[in-house]
Amino acid sequence: MSNMIVLPLIVPVITAILLVFLKEHVTLQRIISLLTLSFIIIISVILLVEIQEQGVMRIDFSGWAPPFGISFVADSFATLLVLVANIVALICMLYAIFTMELRYEKMYFYPFTLLMIAGVNGSFLTGDIFNLFVCFEVMLLASYALISLGGEKIQLREALKYVLINIVASWIFLVALAFLYGTVGTLNMAHISVRVMEAGANPLITTVALIFLIVFSLKAGLLLFFWLPGSYSVPPTAIAALFAALLTKVGMYALVRSFTLLFPNNPEVTHTALGIMAGLTIIAGCIGALSGRDVRTIASYNVLIGVGFIIIGLAVGTESALQGVIYYLMHDMIAKAMLFLAVGMMIYLTGETVIDKMSGLIRNYPIFGWLFFIAMCSLAGIPPLSGFLGKVLIGQGAIEGGHFVLLGLGFFSSLIVLYSLLRIFLSSFFGETIISLEDEKPLPKRILLPLTLLAVCTFGLGIGAEKLAPFVTDAAETLYTPSIYIDAVLDGEQWQGEVNK
Amino acid sequence: MESLILVLVGILVAVATYLILSKQLLRVILGTAVLSHAAHLLILTMGGLKKGMSRY
Numbered sequence: 001m002s003n004m005i006v007l008p009l010i011v012p013v014i015t016a017i018l019l020v021f022l023k024e025h026v027t028l029q030r031i032i033s034l035l036t037l038s039f040i041i042i043i044s045v046i047l048l049v050e051i052q053e054q055g056v057m058r059i060d061f062s063g064w065a066p067p068f069g070i071s072f073v074a075d076s077f078a079t080l081l082v083l084v085a086n087i088v089a090l091i092c093m094l095y096a097i098f099t100m101e102l103r104y105e106k107m108y109f110y111p112f113t114l115l116m117i118a119g120v121n122g123s124f125l126t127g128d129i130f131n132l133f134v135c136f137e138v139m140l141l142a143s144y145a146l147i148s149l150g151g152e153k154i155q156l157r158e159a160l161k162y163v164l165i166n167i168v169a170s171w172i173f174l175v176a177l178a179f180l181y182g183t184v185g186t187l188n189m190a191h192i193s194v195r196v197m198e199a200g201a202n203p204l205i206t207t208v209a210l211i212f213l214i215v216f217s218l219k220a221g222l223l224l225f226f227w228l229p230g231s232y233s234v235p236p237t238a239i240a241a242l243f244a245a246l247l248t249k250v251g252m253y254a255l256v257r258s259f260t261l262l263f264p265n266n267p268e269v270t271h272t273a274l275g276i277m278a279g280l281t282i283i284a285g286c287i288g289a290l291s292g293r294d295v296r297t298i299a300s301y302n303v304l305i306g307v308g309f310i311i312i313g314l315a316v317g318t319e320s321a322l323q324g325v326i327y328y329l330m331h332d333m334i335a336k337a338m339l340f341l342a343v344g345m346m347i348y349l350t351g352e353t354v355i356d357k358m359s360g361l362i363r364n365y366p367i368f369g370w371l372f373f374i375a376m377c378s379l380a381g382i383p384p385l386s387g388f389l390g391k392v393l394i395g396q397g398a399i400e401g402g403h404f405v406l407l408g409l410g411f412f413s414s415l416i417v418l419y420s421l422l423r424i425f426l427s428s429f430f431g432e433t434i435i436s437l438e439d440e441k442p443l444p445k446r447i448l449l450p451l452t453l454l455a456v457c458t459f460g461l462g463i464g465a466e467k468l469a470p471f472v473t474d475a476a477e478t479l480y481t482p483s484i485y486i487d488a489v490l491d492g493e494q495w496q497g498e499v500n501k
Numbered sequence: 502m503e504s505l506i507l508v509l510v511g512i513l514v515a516v517a518t519y520l521i522l523s524k525q526l527l528r529v530i531l532g533t534a535v536l537s538h539a540a541h542l543l544i545l546t547m548g549g550l551k552k553g554m555s556r557y
Contacts, residue, residue: 160526164521164529164533167533167536168521168533168536171533171536171537171540174540174543174544175540175543177544178540178543178544178546178547179547181544181547181548182547182548
């Protein structure tokens with residue numbers, strides 16, 4: 001038990017409140033937010049090492065023992081995601097500092113971003129399903145403000161849709177929670193798991209599980225993604241990159257958590273549904289990515305393909321597939337942030353959004369061109385980069401589980417990702433230069449720094465996978481054998497006794 | 502009693518759905534408000550309603 005677990009939630013909340021009072025002091029706001037994020041990164045590294053030594057950690061707020069009080073539980077899976085999410089957020093924030101207009105920065109960009117990060121971290125770390133709902137709301141409320149930041153007409157239109165969809169989704173979440181409480185009588189995730197295991201393949205619990213599936217699919221963009229391409233293409237680049245990197249991943253975290261820990265009781269129904277939804281998402285994402293002519297649309301549909309691919313790993317559910325899910329989730333955060341930053345920069349440099357109207361960018365901005373190339377290779381899963389290992393592990397799991405259709409779809413989608421991005425690369429970066437040297441917008445080296453850092457991260461995650469392996473193996477083991485998690489949260493004998501009764 | 506409240510929740514959800522699907526923004530917002538009432542009632546009911554006479 002350690003008090004450190006609560007810091008990734010509480011520190012950004014406190015600094016966000018502080019920053020509201022520093023509205024006019026933009027430099028101070030920048031420094032404080034960067035420091036906050038770096039602090040959380042350090043904390044999560046310490047937590048990871050400590051979890052490796054002492055197993056899953058938890059903190060009971062005010063000393064109320066679970067299942068009565070609310071607790072935060074840090075296992076390797078949650079902590080790894082906190083770590084990567086905050087690294088990506090830090091890099092996106094650097095990009096925002098370099099490129100964002102002062103007007104936006106003074107409109108409370110930093111406080112809202114920090115609140116969103118707090119919600120994201122809280123969702124990863126919480127061990128209580130109602131608290132998960134609360135953290136989701138913290139994250140969403142901040143994102144409502146961020147998506148409409150600037151208040152352009154198109155932003156307000158998309159923000160309205162985004163807010164409504166999420167309010168309805170949150171309402172379904174509440175209804176699902178009410179049903180869950182009525183059925184099993186507890187809200188602590190470990191305790192729910194115990195009660196669900198006792199009940200076995202109870203049809204009522206399966207129904208509740210399916211409602212949760214709908215909720216989290218809406219949040220993650222799994223099949224119910226109709227809101228996603230529109231709302232991810234309107235906010236300023238740094239915010240769009242943060243959304244693409246973090247928000248859908250929280251939905252996916254919730255899906256992974258609920259279908260490994262909470263509802264593994266009836267996989268014939270729930271995991272089949274997950275598999276079908278993942279397959280359809282990939283097909284729809286591929287169609288969207290191929291048919292788009294707008295770079296932002298292509299990037300948004302690439303998010304969907306990533307979502308579908310990760311959920312294939314969850315639907316397969318073997319231990320190696322779960323390892324693949326963890327690697328791919330981390331990779332996807334980095335790569336999607338990189339893709340959205342690159343796309344945003346292309347729009348900034350050319351003033352165009354349609355790929356046919358850009359050409360020969362690589363002659364004007366060679367380094368930027370090759371950074372885009374790295375992002376493309378990483379998303380397609382080309383070996384030394386980070387996407388490769390996740391794809392291999394998910395593929396291996398799919399073969400072990402005999403899910404050949406999903407396997408085929410998953411690897412087919414990699415080709416489509418490569419093709420759709422190669423189309424951007426060939427038509428916008430190669431070809432005849434249409435921007436003459438006099439007209440080209442200056443691109444200071446420092447603006448390329450965030451993209452370069454993300455490129456370093458994707459190389460690091462690919463080459464340094466060996467170093468990360470013990471953490472990922474531990475995380476996958478905890479997901480695969482829920483009893484490790486339950487033992488850490490509830491006292492061992494207490495729940496064993498309950499099962500035997 | 503539970504069934505009665507659940508029917509009420511159903512009516513509220515139906516009204517809310519109608520309002521949310523309408524064209525005016527104000528109606529949509531009112532729809533979400535009605536929706537939240539439905540959720541409150543549902544949560545109270547799922548926690549279990551008290552049976553028997555009231556104390557007063």
